[in-house]
Amino acid sequence: MIQLDPIAALATAPGIGAIAVIRVSGQDAISITNRFFRGRDLTRQASHTAHFGTLRNRPDASGEETIIDEVLVTIFRAPRSFTKEDVVEISCHGSEFIIQQILRRLTEEGVRLARPGEFTQRAFLNGQFDLVQAEAVADLIASDSDASHRAALTQLRGGFSRQLKTLRQQLIDFVALVELELDFGEEDVEFAHRDQLRQLMLDIRRVLHPLIESFSTGNAIKNGVPTVIVGKPNAGKSTLLNALLNEEKAIVSDIPGTTRDVIEDELFIDGIRFRLIDTAGLRQATDTIEAIGIERTQQKMRDASLVIYLFDGLNIAPTDLRDAVAEVRTSGKPYLLIGNKLDAIDAGRKEELEGIASEPIVWISAARHTHLDELKAALSARVRTDAAVQTGSAVVTNARHYEHLTGTDNALARAITGLDTGVTPDWLAMDLRVALQHLGELTGEITTDDLLDSIFSKFCIGK
Template sequence: MYQLEPIAALATAPGIGAIAVLRVSGEGAIELTNRLFKGKDLTQQASHTAHFGTLRTETGGIIDEVLVTIFRAPKSFTKEDVAEISCHGSEFIIQQILRRLMQEGVRLARPGEFTQRAFLNGQFDLVQAEAVADLIASDSDASHRAALNQLRGGFSRQLKDLRQQLIDFVALVELELDFGEEDVEFAHRDKLRQLMLDIRRVLHPLIDSFSTGNAIKNGVPTVIIGKPNAGKSTLLNALLNEEKAIVSDIPGTTRDVIEDELFLDGIRFRLIDTAGLRQATDQIEAIGIERTQQKMRDAALVVYLFDGPAIRPDDLDEVTAELHQSGKPYLLVGNKADLMTETKHEALSPILANEQVIWISAARQTHLDDLKAALSARVRTDAAVQTGSAVVTNARHYNHLIGTDDALARAIAGLDAGVTPDWLAMDLRVALQHLGELTGEITTDDLLDSIFSKFCIGK
């Protein structure tokens, strides 16, 4: 355990508030804070205690009445000596305190530097460190649960144990290279193969979870498409319970995409209202329709809304075929259900026999709960998060998991083909490299700087 030079930063959100908290961490952090503090001698106080007093200017004037909480190494977030100063939330007071701390030799912290020090001091691994930022940024129940799961160890602890077992096998394989001419086998091939299969069994659900995890973290891009006057803008307004989009009987009213967020069962949906799909009548509408098509390509979920009383069976048949061919998850939503006749239902029933349709009335706001339930069910994230299953939300983690799996697949194929130990060891080293970079057991300064620079200052 080691302590670096003392650093300080505002740990609460900037702006005027009732209180603000400034964090000081590093070698001599408590002693340096004590030089500004008038009250109890902080250097003589026990860890995890809070003390009321005043902070003073260099000439003895009062800056503010404060509460200082001290944490002695290694029982702190950074595992260094830490002093947290709770003061009034005035920007002037905050700057005065930071200036005084710098006069005493404290440096302003870089973004994420407190968490980086916690990682370097072994408080947690790199996956857990990144989960700190995800937890701060979480804006839904699902993203909060996913980040909390990662922070508590998630899948990284299991992968570290498997990596250690693989390291032991790689050491034996490489030992065989020293006895290349004697044809000896230290690493039992059947056990090695079983270990690699066990690791891949752990990797595959994590890799498959990334699409779900990405939706949890960034929201599910859900595009609402359909022909003009199907009621797309009316539906968007009804779901959001506000007049977000202009509603008109004039075809082509929506000429650009309109986006907003909807939270359902702890999942954030990014709803996208689009221009009606038809032959454009002018250049501007053509651009809007092209953007609609682009949003369809980028979407994780497509909601096709059709005017139930007005749609022709042939058109609906064509639409369902195109949606199925696209491979995108989709929902068929029939609007204006209150105006549907029995004859119209009978005309559409052959086409919809193999399709699930949610019938609603966007204008009357009826059966919207059925649509919301279908949206949640179609994404299928809630069960994974509620049960505490590990979910991959980070693209860096996903890339290393893919790299590990590919290397192990090559190693298993090579093992079955009877390759020499040097070829086998090469693929195993690649797998170990990916696993090590994933959890932070193998790092570079550039990697750490890239990860922690995305954190907020003060964390």
């Protein structure tokens, strides 16, 4: 592996703590650290070993080396390290002063301070993993729920990228044969068997389609599921939000139209992050401010991944419920019907309203916190209907991946149509090249410096 110029950065979170870890990677990382480490000779130690000692300042005028800190130095020799370069990890006390002193000594010895994501970028450049897996490192660090952690870990372990790389290589072989035909254009020869090429393209699209379809779920897993609570004024939307969060987040009042702006907070259910959004009641506005609030409600409904339609089971008219169900159905958004004030209605009223809705209703009492567990279970089940979430299969959470997957699929669809219509090999080769370009950029086999800088600049320093 190529050992690039040595870099260093704090690998643990900044701030005062018991321990901090400073990571050094690159050419001569071990020997450079050894210059001001007093303990065993690090250059003679085996990989994956830890050594106690002290780090020293340069000798002063009297020749004395003052101690910076007592540390534990761990050695990872290339290529058996995260970056596949020589790596040193210095565990020191978590004083900001000590950290800066150690980084200063490293720079004095010729080490450069790392840029954001530079360690992971080196791991990618040295072939530790592909670009999809490299991006999963950032997602894994940022994961804040069981679902986002599982999606990032699946992607880090290879996910769909290894399978796509194999299929891409097979497609490259076919493209080479198609382009070879161009050299014999006047002889009407066919090196690439069209039936085999068609089958390969169909196989690739069969892999792509579940990944493309998983993006809406994957994006929600990564960023949280935007879940908007809508309904008529005084249906109990703010009471429900407070009950789910177990705090007085929203003002509750008997006066219709109390909530005029959007109120948001987060709730974790079964490892999934829901971004709950309380909104103004849906009705004819009585003033300009309320009209703005209702417009924001409608916008949140358009942006949401899941809609909770809450209605007052005691006072709602059957026609109003019928109209409400029709409205949420036509929105095209996944939704749940929630009947409130369970404590005040009888079984006959419930049966009547369920017949009008013609679909299941989750019954609760927001004020009394009744059946909230059933509501949470329904929310979790509504998101987990996606098989990928249930099984831990690969889920696309990255917009860049989605763009290249759809670009590949579109190019292959054009190529298949070309086969059906008998296009010339040069037109067929053009669509196949576009598909290969997208697959190559997806996994990092085709990259530009600007692309890598854009991706890794979003990482934290030290990773």
